[in-house]
Amino acid sequence: MCILGLGLIGGSLLRDLHAIKHPVFGYNRSPISAPGLDISTSLPDTLTRAAENNALIILATPMPVVPQLLAALPPQCEFTDVVSMKTAVAAAVHAQGLDAQFVGGHPMAGAAESGWEATRLGLFQDAAWPIMLDDAATKPHLWADVALLAQLVGARPIPTTAARHDAAVARISHLPHILAEALATTGAAGGTLALSLAAGSFRDGTRVAAARPELVRAICEPNAPAVLAALDELLETLTTTRQQLHATGTLGELPDNGHAARKYYEEVSTAALSLPPVEVCVGAPGWVQELEAAETAGRWVRVLGCV
């Protein structure tokens, strides 16, 4: 394996693979002092070595750097990525004509901290690791290799497509960030009295507004179309509630719907962790349909190998 970019995700992946003695080397633009780890600051040297060893390349840089890395990749080298916006990466890969060599992924193990200093062993244990199904039928071996990589570091592969991934994270990650910012703003507009009376509901509802503004922009803005769709849905719910509260003095169906939705979420997230994975032989007849069924059921998968 060859990892390009050794920030929180790439660096932790290098540590985990090294710890289990899986052959791995990495490139980082700035030097990193990590005795025993195989790290270079030369991109050309690293890519030459990847080509010689037929290594699986893992793109682990921020999104803005991805296009120039794609342009430098050795011909025929297969690669994956760990960037959070899957349609944006897929478009950049397509623009370079590299679709046949690429299966995208997104280990969901982000944190407020970033950079090599934040890396640690075991970061991916039990983490969801969506792996993209787009055109998977044409590249079973590569799909299996990416899933096996996730499994090597203890993560749970979750099959989906780039579009469905981006729509999902807009709902359950980007929208919560935007709401937390808006709630914090509205609460603070009530001044010190309001804030001195604030308790658990406000504290929890605004927690992620403590994230650095540039980080919130970096995760939400590249996913603007999906975020807009989710935000419009939410605005419709809130506007309906507003009209009912004004006209009838009641919240209408919102408390029942919200309560049922939260209970559904609790069931799904409990099941996601407690149910055993769906075991799949990649390349066997119907393997893509098996993965799509697992996605629909909210189940993770374990790849047994590739036939």
Add this chain to the structure above:
Amino acid sequence: MCILGLGLIGGSLLRDLHAIKHPVFGYNRSPISAPGLDISTSLPDTLTRAAENNALIILATPMPVVPQLLAALPPQCEFTDVVSMKTAVAAAVHAQGLDAQFVGGHPMAGAAESGWEATRLGLFQDAAWPIMLDDAATKPHLWADVALLAQLVGARPIPTTAARHDAAVARISHLPHILAEALATTGAAGGTLALSLAAGSFRDGTRVAAARPELVRAICEPNAPAVLAALDELLETLTTTRQQLHATGTLGELPDNGHAARKYYEEVSTAALSLPPVEVCVGAPGWVQELEAAETAGRWVRVLGCV
């Protein structure tokens, strides 16, 4: 002291006052088995005893029961309340012509649990206990008695008015509940894939949607005017953000504003607990202004007595 209604708040207050040997008796509609505590199921007997002992009466029933209790109060008995909607209670008190005998309060020690079974010693330790300043200048002794009651059980008296209280809780308690319901609904509409990818931001942002729907209605709907005002402010912020994201692909000022608001909240809530109280002699020249200044500064107060 005489407590009418022994649910979570009234019952815990009875336990605390009894524990420090402060004379206290209570009324509850349904019988309560609590050896050693002075509890009656007869409202007329309890009110006769309150009149004979010139007791401070504490209304601790749900809001719908308050008007009939007000109609039954002995003439000249002074009273306070622990109901969460301060303008609604003040209006009911005014309708009965009892303003001169009343100072409202709201110990902020609610919980998901309710009823006598949920009562416990120490529930009010360090809790904010807003006490209403409306017409306070005309009734300093009663204002001081209510503040001293809060202090007896370890709570922090916070002076404010009914209107400012209700506007503040709309922002920092009712609005977070409505947003949590709406976010849960929008997240769950993404199905099992979205929910299986949800992490901390969604979990925290929807936590209070787990509250029973009838509880959410009971706390939000009686405060409809203030909730509407806060919801309209929030909708304006979100709509502006939506337009900017659509037009420019950016979140505009929202991340900076939200981050600054959250940091401001953290400062205020830390200061609220760590700064010493503003000490006030009720009835001394300028005492109401001193309390208003404490409210503006987000400080709690300690009443030293009444001159």
